[in-house]
Amino acid sequence: MSYEQALTALADPTRRAVFERLRAGPQPVGELARHLPISRPAVSQHLKVLKDAGLVIDRAEGTRRIYHIDPHGLGALRRWLDQFWETALDAFVAEAERTTDQP
Protein backbone atom coordinates (compact mmCIF):
# COMPACT_ATOMS: atom_id res chain seq x y z
CA MET A 1 0.00 0.00 0.00
CA SER A 2 2.11 2.85 1.27
CA TYR A 3 5.75 3.33 0.40
CA GLU A 4 6.60 3.43 4.10
CA GLN A 5 5.51 -0.13 4.73
CA ALA A 6 7.34 -1.26 1.61
CA LEU A 7 10.58 0.30 2.81
CA THR A 8 10.23 -1.18 6.28
CA ALA A 9 9.48 -4.59 4.80
CA LEU A 10 12.42 -4.62 2.40
CA ALA A 11 14.87 -3.45 5.03
CA ASP A 12 15.33 -6.89 6.55
CA PRO A 13 17.92 -9.06 4.75
CA THR A 14 16.04 -12.31 5.26
CA ARG A 15 12.84 -10.74 4.02
CA ARG A 16 14.66 -9.51 0.93
CA ALA A 17 15.89 -13.07 0.37
CA VAL A 18 12.31 -14.30 0.48
CA PHE A 19 11.20 -11.55 -1.86
CA GLU A 20 14.02 -12.12 -4.32
CA ARG A 21 13.26 -15.84 -4.36
CA LEU A 22 9.81 -14.99 -5.64
CA ARG A 23 11.38 -13.50 -8.72
CA ALA A 24 11.78 -17.07 -9.97
CA GLY A 25 8.01 -17.35 -9.97
CA PRO A 26 5.09 -18.18 -7.66
CA GLN A 27 6.03 -20.59 -4.88
CA PRO A 28 4.46 -22.19 -1.79
CA VAL A 29 5.73 -21.42 1.69
CA GLY A 30 7.45 -24.76 2.23
CA GLU A 31 9.35 -24.43 -1.01
CA LEU A 32 10.66 -21.04 0.06
CA ALA A 33 11.64 -22.25 3.52
CA ARG A 34 13.47 -25.27 2.10
CA HIS A 35 16.05 -23.04 0.44
CA LEU A 36 16.43 -20.62 3.33
CA PRO A 37 18.39 -20.96 6.59
CA ILE A 38 15.32 -20.22 8.73
CA SER A 39 12.29 -22.19 9.89
CA ARG A 40 9.00 -22.30 8.01
CA PRO A 41 7.05 -20.24 10.57
CA ALA A 42 9.66 -17.53 10.21
CA VAL A 43 9.02 -17.46 6.47
CA SER A 44 5.30 -17.21 7.16
CA GLN A 45 5.83 -14.19 9.37
CA HIS A 46 7.96 -12.50 6.74
CA LEU A 47 5.37 -13.19 4.09
CA LYS A 48 2.72 -11.60 6.27
CA VAL A 49 4.76 -8.41 6.50
CA LEU A 50 5.38 -8.42 2.75
CA LYS A 51 1.68 -8.96 2.14
CA ASP A 52 0.64 -6.10 4.41
CA ALA A 53 3.09 -3.91 2.52
CA GLY A 54 1.44 -4.80 -0.79
CA LEU A 55 4.56 -6.51 -2.08
CA VAL A 56 3.19 -10.05 -2.41
CA ILE A 57 -0.14 -11.76 -2.98
CA ASP A 58 -1.14 -15.22 -1.80
CA ARG A 59 -3.53 -17.63 -3.43
CA ALA A 60 -4.87 -20.86 -1.93
CA GLU A 61 -4.18 -24.05 -3.86
CA GLY A 62 -5.44 -27.03 -1.90
CA THR A 63 -3.66 -27.09 1.41
CA ARG A 64 -0.83 -25.00 0.05
CA ARG A 65 -0.61 -21.23 -0.31
CA ILE A 66 1.15 -19.90 -3.36
CA TYR A 67 2.84 -16.53 -3.05
CA HIS A 68 3.88 -14.24 -5.86
CA ILE A 69 5.06 -10.68 -6.28
CA ASP A 70 2.52 -7.84 -6.25
CA PRO A 71 3.29 -4.85 -8.50
CA HIS A 72 1.16 -2.59 -6.31
CA GLY A 73 3.65 -2.05 -3.51
CA LEU A 74 6.52 -1.78 -5.94
CA GLY A 75 4.69 0.95 -7.80
CA ALA A 76 4.16 3.03 -4.68
CA LEU A 77 7.83 2.69 -3.82
CA ARG A 78 8.87 3.65 -7.32
CA ARG A 79 6.73 6.77 -7.37
CA TRP A 80 8.14 7.93 -4.05
CA LEU A 81 11.66 7.31 -5.27
CA ASP A 82 11.16 9.17 -8.55
CA GLN A 83 9.82 12.09 -6.55
CA PHE A 84 13.32 12.37 -5.09
CA TRP A 85 15.20 11.59 -8.24
CA GLU A 86 14.37 14.92 -9.89
CA THR A 87 15.34 17.10 -6.98
CA ALA A 88 18.48 15.04 -6.53
CA LEU A 89 19.56 15.73 -10.08
CA ASP A 90 18.76 19.41 -9.71
CA ALA A 91 20.91 19.50 -6.61
CA PHE A 92 23.66 17.70 -8.45
CA VAL A 93 23.64 20.28 -11.22
CA ALA A 94 23.57 23.13 -8.72
CA GLU A 95 26.44 21.57 -6.85
CA ALA A 96 28.46 21.20 -10.04
CA GLU A 97 27.90 24.87 -10.91
CA ARG A 98 28.74 25.96 -7.39
CA THR A 99 32.04 24.06 -7.45
CA THR A 100 32.92 25.23 -10.95
CA ASP A 101 32.07 28.91 -10.55
CA GLN A 102 35.10 30.71 -9.14
CA PRO A 103 35.55 34.20 -10.78
Added chain:
Amino acid sequence: MSYEQALTALADPTRRAVFERLRAGPQPVGELARHLPISRPAVSQHLKVLKDAGLVIDRAEGTRRIYHIDPHGLGALRRWLDQFWETALDAFVAEAERTTDQP
Protein backbone atom coordinates in the same frame (compact mmCIF):
# COMPACT_ATOMS: atom_id res chain seq x y z
CA MET B 1 26.67 2.63 -2.46
CA SER B 2 24.72 -0.61 -2.37
CA TYR B 3 20.95 -0.81 -2.54
CA GLU B 4 20.92 -2.83 0.67
CA GLN B 5 22.34 -0.01 2.76
CA ALA B 6 19.95 2.43 1.12
CA LEU B 7 16.95 0.28 2.04
CA THR B 8 18.13 -0.18 5.61
CA ALA B 9 18.74 3.56 5.93
CA LEU B 10 15.36 4.63 4.57
CA ALA B 11 13.47 2.13 6.72
CA ASP B 12 13.55 4.33 9.84
CA PRO B 13 10.77 6.96 9.97
CA THR B 14 12.91 9.59 11.64
CA ARG B 15 15.66 9.07 9.11
CA ARG B 16 13.15 9.47 6.31
CA ALA B 17 12.04 12.74 7.90
CA VAL B 18 15.64 13.95 7.84
CA PHE B 19 16.04 12.82 4.25
CA GLU B 20 12.81 14.41 3.10
CA ARG B 21 13.76 17.66 4.77
CA LEU B 22 16.80 17.77 2.54
CA ARG B 23 14.50 17.98 -0.45
CA ALA B 24 14.09 21.65 0.38
CA GLY B 25 17.79 22.11 -0.29
CA PRO B 26 21.18 21.85 1.44
CA GLN B 27 20.99 22.44 5.19
CA PRO B 28 23.29 22.32 8.22
CA VAL B 29 22.74 19.82 11.03
CA GLY B 30 21.38 22.32 13.51
CA GLU B 31 18.82 23.59 11.04
CA LEU B 32 17.56 20.06 10.52
CA ALA B 33 17.42 19.30 14.23
CA ARG B 34 15.51 22.50 14.97
CA HIS B 35 12.50 21.30 13.01
CA LEU B 36 12.60 17.72 14.26
CA PRO B 37 11.41 16.25 17.58
CA ILE B 38 14.80 14.72 18.35
CA SER B 39 18.12 16.00 19.65
CA ARG B 40 20.94 17.25 17.43
CA PRO B 41 23.27 14.29 18.12
CA ALA B 42 20.50 11.97 17.00
CA VAL B 43 20.30 13.83 13.71
CA SER B 44 24.06 13.48 13.36
CA GLN B 45 23.84 9.73 13.78
CA HIS B 46 21.09 9.49 11.20
CA LEU B 47 23.10 11.58 8.76
CA LYS B 48 26.05 9.26 9.23
CA VAL B 49 23.92 6.27 8.26
CA LEU B 50 22.52 8.14 5.26
CA LYS B 51 26.03 9.13 4.23
CA ASP B 52 27.35 5.57 4.45
CA ALA B 53 24.43 4.50 2.29
CA GLY B 54 25.38 7.04 -0.38
CA LEU B 55 22.16 8.99 0.08
CA VAL B 56 23.64 12.29 1.29
CA ILE B 57 26.89 14.24 0.96
CA ASP B 58 28.32 16.68 3.49
CA ARG B 59 30.46 19.72 2.83
CA ALA B 60 32.29 21.79 5.41
CA GLU B 61 31.41 25.47 5.61
CA GLY B 62 33.23 27.10 8.48
CA THR B 63 32.22 25.34 11.66
CA ARG B 64 29.04 24.10 10.06
CA ARG B 65 28.48 21.06 7.89
CA ILE B 66 26.04 21.37 5.04
CA TYR B 67 24.23 18.21 3.96
CA HIS B 68 22.50 17.62 0.67
CA ILE B 69 21.04 14.67 -1.23
CA ASP B 70 23.37 12.38 -3.16
CA PRO B 71 21.94 10.91 -6.39
CA HIS B 72 24.35 7.99 -6.18
CA GLY B 73 22.51 5.94 -3.57
CA LEU B 74 19.14 6.78 -5.10
CA GLY B 75 20.35 5.45 -8.44
CA ALA B 76 21.42 2.13 -6.97
CA LEU B 77 18.06 1.77 -5.29
CA ARG B 78 16.22 2.65 -8.47
CA ARG B 79 18.11 0.12 -10.55
CA TRP B 80 17.40 -2.64 -8.05
CA LEU B 81 13.74 -1.68 -7.99
CA ASP B 82 13.40 -1.60 -11.77
CA GLN B 83 14.96 -5.05 -11.88
CA PHE B 84 11.88 -6.23 -10.02
CA TRP B 85 9.40 -4.09 -11.84
CA GLU B 86 9.66 -6.05 -15.08
CA THR B 87 9.23 -9.48 -13.54
CA ALA B 88 6.38 -8.12 -11.45
CA LEU B 89 4.52 -6.99 -14.55
CA ASP B 90 5.19 -10.30 -16.28
CA ALA B 91 3.77 -12.07 -13.26
CA PHE B 92 0.78 -9.77 -13.31
CA VAL B 93 0.07 -10.60 -16.96
CA ALA B 94 0.54 -14.32 -16.31
CA GLU B 95 -1.78 -14.11 -13.33
CA ALA B 96 -4.41 -12.34 -15.40
CA GLU B 97 -4.24 -15.02 -18.10
CA ARG B 98 -4.32 -17.78 -15.50
CA THR B 99 -7.47 -16.35 -13.93
CA THR B 100 -9.15 -15.69 -17.27
CA ASP B 101 -8.38 -19.02 -18.96
CA GLN B 102 -11.10 -21.49 -18.05
CA PRO B 103 -11.90 -23.75 -21.06
Added chain:
DNA sequence: ACTTACCGTAAGTCATGTCTTACGAACAAG
Protein backbone atom coordinates in the same frame (compact mmCIF):
# COMPACT_ATOMS: atom_id res chain seq x y z
C1' DA C 1 -12.78 -42.07 9.97
C1' DC C 2 -7.81 -41.75 10.44
C1' DT C 3 -3.47 -40.32 9.03
C1' DT C 4 -0.42 -37.24 6.66
C1' DA C 5 0.99 -32.86 4.72
C1' DC C 6 0.94 -27.89 4.73
C1' DC C 7 0.20 -23.71 6.83
C1' DG C 8 -0.75 -19.62 10.27
C1' DT C 9 -0.61 -17.93 15.02
C1' DA C 10 0.89 -17.50 20.06
C1' DA C 11 4.37 -17.14 23.57
C1' DG C 12 8.87 -16.39 24.83
C1' DT C 13 13.95 -15.41 24.15
C1' DC C 14 17.45 -12.72 22.37
C1' DA C 15 19.86 -9.48 19.40
C1' DT C 16 19.72 -4.94 16.88
C1' DG C 17 19.15 -0.29 16.73
C1' DT C 18 17.52 4.32 18.28
C1' DC C 19 17.55 7.87 21.59
C1' DT C 20 19.48 10.57 25.46
C1' DT C 21 23.21 13.05 28.19
C1' DA C 22 28.13 14.07 28.53
C1' DC C 23 32.38 15.08 26.52
C1' DG C 24 36.04 16.80 23.25
C1' DA C 25 37.51 18.97 18.72
C1' DA C 26 37.47 22.69 15.08
C1' DC C 27 36.53 27.26 13.59
C1' DA C 28 35.12 32.33 14.14
C1' DA C 29 34.87 36.52 16.85
C1' DG C 30 35.93 39.59 20.54
Added chain:
DNA sequence: CTTGTTCGTAAGACATGACTTACGGTAAGT
Protein backbone atom coordinates in the same frame (compact mmCIF):
# COMPACT_ATOMS: atom_id res chain seq x y z
C1' DC D 1 44.00 33.90 24.26
C1' DT D 2 39.51 33.30 25.68
C1' DT D 3 34.61 32.83 24.63
C1' DG D 4 30.82 31.12 21.99
C1' DT D 5 29.00 28.09 18.08
C1' DT D 6 28.56 24.08 15.64
C1' DC D 7 29.37 19.52 15.26
C1' DG D 8 30.82 14.33 15.86
C1' DT D 9 31.55 10.48 19.05
C1' DA D 10 31.12 7.52 23.42
C1' DA D 11 28.39 5.26 26.83
C1' DG D 12 24.29 3.66 28.51
C1' DA D 13 19.04 2.96 28.83
C1' DC D 14 15.32 1.43 26.38
C1' DA D 15 12.15 -0.17 22.80
C1' DT D 16 11.57 -2.78 18.49
C1' DG D 17 11.67 -6.79 15.90
C1' DA D 18 13.37 -11.40 14.26
C1' DC D 19 13.70 -16.22 15.42
C1' DT D 20 12.54 -20.53 17.84
C1' DT D 21 9.28 -24.28 19.59
C1' DA D 22 4.50 -25.60 20.41
C1' DC D 23 -0.11 -25.71 19.06
C1' DG D 24 -4.54 -25.80 16.27
C1' DG D 25 -6.91 -25.84 11.84
C1' DT D 26 -7.79 -27.26 6.99
C1' DA D 27 -7.44 -30.21 2.94
C1' DA D 28 -6.13 -34.62 0.52
C1' DG D 29 -5.34 -39.52 0.47
C1' DT D 30 -6.01 -44.37 2.14
